[in-house]
Amino acid sequence: MITFYVLNLDPLVTEVGQTACAYFQNRLIAAPDQSRLNVDFGLVNDPTELDSSIRLNLPHADAISPLKRGIPQPRQDFRLIMSRKTKLEDTILSLADMWIHIASLHQGRLMLTQKPKPKAPIIAWWMGKKLAPIDDIPMAERPWEKDKARLSPQLADEFITRFMKAPA
Amino acid sequence: MIPQLEQHITGFYGQPIVADLLAYVPWLIPFTETYPLETAILLLCAAIIIVSVLYNLVFPPRSKPARTARENPLRADNKTSRLPKYLQRKLAGLPHPDMPLYDVNIMDDIAGTIVEAASDAAKSESQPPVIDTDGLSPSARAMLDQLRHDGKLND
Numbered sequence: 001m002i003t004f005y006v007l008n009l010d011p012l013v014t015e016v017g018q019t020a021c022a023y024f025q026n027r028l029i030a031a032p033d034q035s036r037l038n039v040d041f042g043l044v045n046d047p048t049e050l051d052s053s054i055r056l057n058l059p060h061a062d063a064i065s066p067l068k069r070g071i072p073q074p075r076q077d078f079r080l081i082m083s084r085k086t087k088l089e090d091t092i093l094s095l096a097d098m099w100i101h102i103a104s105l106h107q108g109r110l111m112l113t114q115k116p117k118p119k120a121p122i123i124a125w126w127m128g129k130k131l132a133p134i135d136d137i138p139m140a141e142r143p144w145e146k147d148k149a150r151l152s153p154q155l156a157d158e159f160i161t162r163f164m165k166a167p168a
Numbered sequence: 169m170i171p172q173l174e175q176h177i178t179g180f181y182g183q184p185i186v187a188d189l190l191a192y193v194p195w196l197i198p199f200t201e202t203y204p205l206e207t208a209i210l211l212l213c214a215a216i217i218i219v220s221v222l223y224n225l226v227f228p229p230r231s232k233p234a235r236t237a238r239e240n241p242l243r244a245d246n247k248t249s250r251l252p253k254y255l256q257r258k259l260a261g262l263p264h265p266d267m268p269l270y271d272v273n274i275m276d277d278i279a280g281t282i283v284e285a286a287s288d289a290a291k292s293e294s295q296p297p298v299i300d301t302d303g304l305s306p307s308a309r310a311m312l313d314q315l316r317h318d319g320k321l322n323d
Contacts, residue, residue, distance in 0.1 A: 015305060016308050029270070030268070088315055136252075136255065146264070
């Protein structure tokens with residue numbers, strides 16, 4: 001289930017954001033898997049209105065996968081807050097970015113683990129294979145970032161094209 | 169003024185506190201009696217440089233890309249040449265199937281798949297979806313239409 005929160009957001013942007021979330025979820029998550037997925041998605045107008053302890057987007061530390069007998073399992077619960085962008089198209093693009101990241105983590109393509117020690121590095125797993133501390137992998141080499149770069153503009157464009165048309 | 173200053177600085181050796189300090193390192197006393205202050209300062213600088221170089225050799229600082237990535241992942245250096253070989257090999261051999269995309273029927277109640285929460289966190293009761301079954305309200309659709317005509321996104 002997706003729960004969509006907004007804070008001081010323009011009603012039209014809220015409506016577009018909410019529909020975009022639903023569209024990206026349906027596009028990226030298989031229908032049978034959607035019932036297992038729980039996403040609390042916040043979209044705020046001005047992040048300075050939030051408590052300073054709240055981290056925006058989906059930081060690695062908030063996307064750690066649960067472990068089962070030492071093996072990471074796809075994550076099913078997500079809580080994230082995103083700030084709207086100045087331009088609507090950038091907001092839609094950012095929503096697509098977030099959903100691609102969520103889908104990647106939900107499907108277990110990407111998994112992140114961290115040993116319960118202070119300052120332990122966050123380890124990235126890709127397609128079930130342990131890679132390296134995520135901070136050691138350059139952005140351009142991260143497979144999940146490649147997915148994002150490839151799919152995000154496509155999905156955002158698709159959403160605008162499909163939803164601007166009046167219903168038949 | 170310069171000779172006065174030199175005299176003042178050279179007189180530094182004669183200060184009681186310096187004498188006290190030198191008492192802890194008696195092997196330096198002959199040195200201070202033999203050489204002028206400039207030589208001592210030059211030797212001190214040389215010693216500091218040598219110690220720093222040795223320290224950096226023994227404890228090399230973390231590589232710049234890794235440090236930058238820790239500070240700000242978005243600014244991580246993208247050059248693969250600096251990657252450790254084991255990581256280069258791992259990344260080169262990674263499977264990368266396309267992320268699956270599923271068909272969406274817009275005429276479905278797409279908004280019904282999500283729940284809009286009240287903006288006030290205290291009123292967190294779930295509310296029924298507010299978007300009509302056709303997808304978007306006419307005004308929101310017009311906004312997207314305008315966005316498309318402005319050519320802001322990929323055409």
